[in-house]
Amino acid sequence: MDRQVLQDRVAIITGAARGLGEGIARAMAREGARTVLFSRTVALLEKLAKDIRDSGQAAVYFPVDVTDAGQVNRAVGEVLSRFGRIDILVNNAAVAPSLPFLETSDELLDSVIDTNIKGVFNCTRAVLPGMIERRYGKIVNISSVTGPRVSNQGLSVYSASKGAVSGFTKSIALEVAEHGINVNAILPGSFDTPMMRSMAASRGFDSEDAYIKEVGKEIPLGRLGTMDEAGDLAVFLASEASKYITGTEIIIDGGNIIQEHK
Ligand SMILES: NC(=O)c1ccc[n+]([C@@H]2O[C@H](COP(=O)([O-])OP(=O)(O)OC[C@H]3O[C@@H](n4cnc5c(N)ncnc54)[C@H](O)[C@@H]3O)[C@@H](O)[C@H]2O)c1
Incomplete structure (x- = not known):
């Protein structure tokens, strides 16, 4: 069999329990990576890890809240003692509440900042020393078109958080370039995930399916993106095929x- 593009790479994917994180984990496993699944919902993580193992690839999971640096550091420590290294980090976990800015409480603001920005900092800080020591690493930040490129009513806090992820991607890419580490961001448009479906009510739809159908009609390619398509792009950015790409944002x-x- 041909060598798979991520064969034996150790890949942490945050927010892997469902949605794009799940798609990215499955795609990386298909390409030979040993996947490490971080998220909060143990039952979903357990099922995904089992599915991946049943397909013949290694997969482990850790119930990790990315907002908690202690939990992140402990889990990364365990991954390092088990696998000896971390080659790939996909910072995917995020929350996307949709509501008018003036109705946003301090608690909600903090939860978005803590998850979408500090979560990315916590995970990146935990894996970078090992990557620098080994002079190898691929970090893929899942940002969004929302914030860095466009926005919508009700998404001011989410947009601000994703703008921060884009800025962080560029700066950290420059800091670690000399250590052989690539850092890039994916800017998804609309993908059919629980997060996207959760916006149906705030957009005035009673049915999530009707909302998804309507969003699809507006898109030139006629539909929302799939988890597999997000996975394929993440695999590319985590592979040697993209070794001369860093600090870049790719829209999908x-x-x-x-x-x-x-
Ligand atoms: N779905 C889209 O259309 C879309 C568009 C643009 C960007 N994105 C981005 O893609 C990524 C994935 O989105 P999705 O649509 O799959 O979302 P989702 O809500 O379906 O899944 C997100 C996952 O992250 C986990 N998570 C949330 N907070 C966490 C925390 N503190 N610690 C650990 N795990 C946590 C959730 O439990 C869930 O498993 C996010 O970064 C999102 O902003 C999605």
């Missing part, structure tokens, strides 16, 4: 951002 949105009018 079915052409949605380029159209002036539908």
